[in-house]
Amino acid sequence: MNITIIAGARPNFMKIAPIIHAIQQKRSLKFDIDFRLIHTGQHYDKKMSGDFFEQLEIPDPHSNLEAGGGSQAEQTAAIMVRFEKELIENPTDLVLVVGDVTSTMACAIVAQKLHVKVAHVEAGIRSGDWSMPEEINRLVTDSITNYFFTTSDVANINLLNSGVESERIFFVGNTMIDTLLKNRPKFNKPEIWDELNLMEKNYIIMTLHRPANVDEEYKLKNLIEEIIKNTHGLPLVFPVHPRTAKILEGLGIAFDNMHLIEPLGYLEFNYLVERAKAVVTDSGGITEETTVMAVPCMTLRDNTERPETITIGTNELLGTDPNAIAPAMEKLFAGDWKKGAIPELWDGKTAERIVDELVKLYRINKK
Structure with missing residues (x-):
């Protein structure tokens, strides 16, 4: 065959x-x-x-x-x-x-x-x-x-x-979870960990790539400002596409606790995800990985093709309204985020x- x-x-x-x-x-x-x-x-x-x-x-x-x-x-x-x-x-x-x-x-x-x-x-x-x-x-x-x-x-x-x-x-x-579980013991600490003096469960990872979020400049600005306002000063680590980085630079968005870094390798990125306090994303695949690693996840989308990450896992669909961020962060920092479970098979x-x-x-x- x-x-x-x-x-x-x-x-x-x-x-x-x-x-x-x-x-x-x-x-x-x-x-x-x-x-x-x-x-x-x-x-x-x-x-x-x-x-x-x-x-x-x-x-x-x-x-x-x-x-x-x-x-x-x-x-x-x-x-x-x-x-x-x-x-x-x-x-x-x-x-x-x-x-x-x-x-x-x-x-x-x-x-x-x-x-x-x-x-x-x-x-x-x-x-x-x-x-x-x-x-x-x-x-x-x-x-x-x-x-x-x-x-x-x-x-x-x-x-x-x-x-x-x-x-x-x-x-x-x-199969994404096959790869995750096989490679989990090999997750590799990226240089940024020591450079930023990161500590386990004491920083937040953010990934944004969907045009609806990153191409509408002021929408992106409002989202990021609202996230920063509610992170309690924790480092926000943002692996960012160069095109998005230019948009941010043009908008004059810069915060002491927001760290723009280049996209990381698979083993390095998941090392950070596994140890993060939470992940803020508009990706679908990451919501699956955070579910398996029991990491709180906030999805900045109005819909998802992976509803099991919400009904079973650790993901919550916040939508794209910045006003939804503060209540979610409040729940996170109060220790009230759902524990979640791993979907069947x-x-x-x-x-x-x-x-x-x-x-x-x-x-x-x-x-």
């Missing part, structure tokens, strides 16, 4: 790493299974060096399509054109896509048009917000997927409600379950 695995952005590699390990494990047991890893190049990340792949213990991609840049449409077209050529030159039994980036959707379309089956890992999650490009990617990908691997019962219900047959849905858990064994199911499906289809 040959599987072509697609990754288009840095978080995708966290999701596919344990799947690659599970395939390698099957091969060591003499199973007839192999993979080809394709990086579409959708996002260029200078931190995705050899060290990055070494940390995740995965090989360099077999091919990089270098399809980054341009508008949504230009990027989608570039990925499709280049992946079609790749797939024709390197036939496969299955294309496996993860998450909800443009590459996920584009490669699923190409595969189906070439009559290759598609498996979608992290299928069925929905925010209900069609203004998010990721939501369109999810909807399109799931409308043409053959096998759906899900992270939660909510995702299962979303798929069933959209007409997907139950026998094509496999509730397996969360977020146990570090998701990738094994995925590969087991793929092997079964392959054998059934070969009969």
Whole structure:
């Protein structure tokens, strides 16, 4: 069985790493299974060096399509054109896509048009917000997927409600958590820890990247000012994209306890998250990691595609109104934040379950 695995952005590699390990494990047991890893190049990340792949213990991609840049449409077209050529030159039994980036959707379309089956890992999650490009990617990908691997019962219900047959849905858990649990013992203290004299549970981490938060300048200013006002003077560590840093500089936002730093590596960033008093974010993936590490999390969005991090985990959806920040911070500093629990099957064994199911499906289809 040959599987072509697609990754288009840095978080995708966290999701596919344990799947690659599970395939390698099957091969060591003499199973007839192999993979080809394709990086579409959708996002260029200078931190995705050899060290990055070494940390995740995965090989360099077999091919990089270098399809980054341009508008949504230009990027989608570039990925499709280049992946079609790749797939024709390197036939496969299955294309496996993860998450909800443009590459996920584009490669699923190409595969189906070439009559290759598609498996979608992290299928069925929905925010209900069609203004998010990721939501369109999810909807399109799931409308043409053959096998759906899900992270939660909510995702299962979303798929069933959209007409997907139950026998094509496999509730397996969360591969991001596989990666987190495997690497947790290896979290690495970044230099910033000593430079800022950080102390455990005595600082807050913030990440903001969604255009709705960072591109509207005065909205960003109001959010940050309100957060700073309610941090009780604790250090606010903000790994920030250079573009966002320029916006902040232009707005004249600077506070003694706000520390803008460059984006960190996976092991370094999660070292800080694990020891933080809380995380303020607009990311989806981070809410999953904070849930497993039992770190209070405040999400500055009006919706989320990961509701289990709220109903079960340590996350709270604050929305984008700055007035919601003070009550949340008050609850945090009063020690009243919910303890949370870990969602079902977020146990570090998701990738094994995925590969087991793929092997079964392959054998059934070969009969």
